[in-house]
Amino acid sequence: xxxxLAALLLRELRLARRIGGGxxxxxxxxxxxxxxxxxxxxxDLNLLSRIGPAILWIAALLATxxxxxxxxxxxxxxxxxxxxxxxxxxxxxxxAIKCIAHWIATCxxxxxxxxFFGLMLAMDATAxxxxxxxxxxxxxxxTFLGAIGAALTASMRRxxxxxxxxxxxxxxxxxxxxxxxxxxxxxxxxxxATPLLVLAGLSLAAMALAPFxxxxxxxxxxx
Numbered sequence: 715x716x717x718x719l720a721a722l723l724l725r726e727l728r729l730a731r732r733i734g735g736g737x738x739x740x741x742x743x744x745x746x747x748x749x750x751x752x753x754x755x756x757x758d759l760n761l762l763s764r765i766g767p768a769i770l771w772i773a774a775l776l777a778t779x780x781x782x783x784x785x786x787x788x789x790x791x792x793x794x795x796x797x798x799x800x801x802x803x804x805x806x807x808x809x810a811i812k813c814i815a816h817w818i819a820t821c822x823x824x825x826x827x828x829x830f831f832g833l834m835l836a837m838d839a840t841a842x843x844x845x846x847x848x849x850x851x852x853x854x855x856x857t858f859l860g861a862i863g864a865a866l867t868a869s870m871r872r873x874x875x876x877x878x879x880x881x882x883x884x885x886x887x888x889x890x891x892x893x894x895x896x897x898x899x900x901x902x903x904x905x906x907a908t909p910l911l912v913l914a915g916l917s918l919a920a921m922a923l924a925p926f927x928x929x930x931x932x933x934x935x936x937x
Contacts, residue, residue: 718803719811726815740777740820741827747773748831759836766835767845767896771889773831774824774849778856783877785816785864786932795868795932805929813854813861813925821853837900844899844906848913852892855917858924859884865931888916 751769752762762769789795798808828849832842863880870876895909 718801719807722803722808722811723815726812727819730815730819740780741823743780744773744777744824744827745831747776748834752834763836763838763841763900766832766837766841767848767900768893769835770828770832770845770849771852771892771896774821774828774853775856775885775889777824778821778853778860779878779881781820782816782857782860782881783864783867785812785861786868786928787864787870790868799932805932806925809861809865809925809928809932810858810921813858813921816861817854817857821857825849825853841896841900845896847899848892848895848910851910851917852888852913855888855913855920856881856885858917858920859888861924861928862931865928868932888913891916 748769755761755765786795789798799805801808825846828846829842832845837845860877860881862884863877866880867877891909891913894904895906895913898904898906898909
């Protein structure tokens with residue numbers, strides 16, 4: 715028999731596929747942002763390649779916000795959240811599983827697409843590999859931090875804007891070290907490993923602490 719948490723993970727992945735298009739919308743939004751930047755900055759390839767990692771990281775950050783508010787809101791609307799709160803599994807683990815499913819369905823396609831979109835910014839192979847590695851390490855932090863904002867606004871209609879306002883300040887350190895590590899990969903004043911390890915630490919801290927904060931917010935909804 716499947717464990718309840720494994721069944722929940724499969725359920726979340728199926729819902730993400732059926733509801734339509736979390737991955738496709740995120741990748742298209744990612745592509746749009748990467749495409750319009752050269753029109754705004756101009757055809758200077760040296761400039762585009764230099765700021766390419768920052769562009770990819772900003773695009774990934776904004777793309778992860780799409781649908782983040784629906785992480786718990788749909789469960790609240792159909793009553794599933796009440797059943798999850800009453801289940802034998804700890805609510806913190808349920809939150810973590812939902813975050814993992816959201817990362818697989820939404821953020822992982824962005825990581826896979828990043829090297830191809832980086833070619834549009836005239837980035838070389840080393841910069842592409844470094845940026846992709848930083849996105850792989852850093853996007854879990856964005857997902858788990860986003861779960862806090864999603865939990866706080868789960869009972870609000872049209873709470874997406876408020877959720878984004880809550881998430882963005884917490885995501886700034888992730889953005890800073892993600893861009894620093896990606897820039898260091900293509901040649902910089904600091905070793906690539908230093909900001910990458912800090913970024914990994916931020917992701918691990920978010921994965922360890924955010925489920926407790928989000929679970930506390932969800933429990934508060936029932937009081």
